[in-house]
Amino acid sequence: MDIDAFVATHQYSWARLGDLTERARKLKQMSPHELDELVGLYQRTGSHLAHARVAYGGDEAIVGRLTFLVAEAHGILYAQRETDVRRAVTRFLVVTFPAATWSIRRFILVSALLTLVPWLVFQVWIGVSPDAFDLTGDEAVTQAYIDNDFESYYSSQPAQNFASQVFLNNVRVAVLAFAAGILLCVFTVFILAYNGANVGVAGGLFTHVGEWERFWGLILPHGLLEISAVIVAGAAGLRLGWSVIAPGDMTRWDAVTAQGRAVGNVVIGLVIAFAVAGLIEGFVTGRPWPTSLRVGIGVIAFVAFWGWTLVYGKRAAAVLDAEMR
Structure with a gap:
């Protein structure tokens, strides 16, 4: 597949990944469906980036674009995961455990x-x-x-x-x-x-x-x-x-x-x-x-x-x- 066909085939999913990443950054919280979609697009675009580096390594524009998209989504996803973990630990310490002990x-x-x-x-x-x-x-x-x-x-x-x-x-x-x-x-x-x-x-x-x-x-x-x-x-x-x-x-x-x-x-x-x-x-x-x-x-x-x-x-x-x- 030449580079134009590669871009044409996947550009919608890349654009969607960018939109979801921006949405997550502004809202700080997403629905489970949107989060699943973001994870799937992040993984798919990561494989596209790996392919582009091998097949189209000389095209800095496409490699740079995909690198940026993957890096931004990675930051959002792992920040979300860390926030969820902190929230769960905090809730356990200040609500779940003391309430269970009181019971x-x-x-x-x-x-x-x-x-x-x-x-x-x-x-x-x-x-x-x-x-x-x-x-x-x-x-x-x-x-x-x-x-x-x-x-x-x-x-x-x-x-x-x-x-x-x-x-x-x-x-x-x-x-x-x-x-x-x-x-x-x-x-x-x-x-x-x-x-x-x-x-x-x-x-x-x-x-x-x-x-x-x-x-x-x-x-x-x-x-x-x-x-x-x-x-x-x-x-x-x-x-x-x-x-x-x-x-x-x-x-x-x-x-x-x-x-x-x-x-x-x-x-x-x-x-x-x-x-x-x-x-x-x-x-x-x-x-x-x-x-x-x-x-x-x-x-x-x-x-x-x-x-x-x-x-x-x-x-x-x-x-x-x-x-x-």
């Missing part, structure tokens, strides 16, 4: 009790009972744990490696607590109670020997946020399990599917909380800084998390309700 607030209360009650029971029991203290293990091992092992754990690796390890472990626990809810909540209840009891045992050991301040100084900087996030993940699992126990007017499969999509957003959002908790545990908890500073950082993270998930979550839920009306 399971009653299950968060249950999850908190399942975690904190065993913690309190074991910490008080071991803290005040010599017999309970002796039952925790060999005296030499227990003393080494109190004197050195518990604290040295937080500085046992380079901070970035330790933070990554903690983050991955916390995400694993959260996903397990969530997924286990499908089994009628039983395993989620066990995971929450077990985690709470473990922390309670550690706290009880330190309390028994009069070093409770050192325990809280090491556990609170990262633990306030970390344990909060685990509690919320457990609440998501409990909500999922409750949809099996009491599906309402829906079939159990439909109820689980619907709740899985809804509370699954909670678990996805918690990844951010676990990342922050991991950074605090890796870069703050084990540092030789004043206890007030380390705990203060933990308190700030704690307040920000609950403000985001519950205080702001109530407002986000209202936004979603208004949109659905």
Whole structure:
């Protein structure tokens, strides 16, 4: 095909590509049909440009024209994609996640009790009972744990490696607590109670020997946020399990599917909380800084998390309700 025939055959599609590109630039937003058409013409004109460079490379006018059209459309399409991604991420952070968390607030209360009650029971029991203290293990091992092992754990690796390890472990626990809810909540209840009891045992050991301040100084900087996030993940699992126990007017499969999509957003959002908790545990908890500073950082993270998930979550839920009306 000679160059005149090539131009005559494709000039309409090139002109249409130019029109759609200009329209997208002015309106900033296009209908799905127009966007599909723009993508198709962009891809087709890109192949025309490749052909023109090989067959008509000496004709700078046609190659230049097609290069300009493809470059302009490329800029519009990728800018649109980046805008859509930013918009989706922003909406998830300010509406979807906090609203989903607010929707399971009653299950968060249950999850908190399942975690904190065993913690309190074991910490008080071991803290005040010599017999309970002796039952925790060999005296030499227990003393080494109190004197050195518990604290040295937080500085046992380079901070970035330790933070990554903690983050991955916390995400694993959260996903397990969530997924286990499908089994009628039983395993989620066990995971929450077990985690709470473990922390309670550690706290009880330190309390028994009069070093409770050192325990809280090491556990609170990262633990306030970390344990909060685990509690919320457990609440998501409990909500999922409750949809099996009491599906309402829906079939159990439909109820689980619907709740899985809804509370699954909670678990996805918690990844951010676990990342922050991991950074605090890796870069703050084990540092030789004043206890007030380390705990203060933990308190700030704690307040920000609950403000985001519950205080702001109530407002986000209202936004979603208004949109659905």
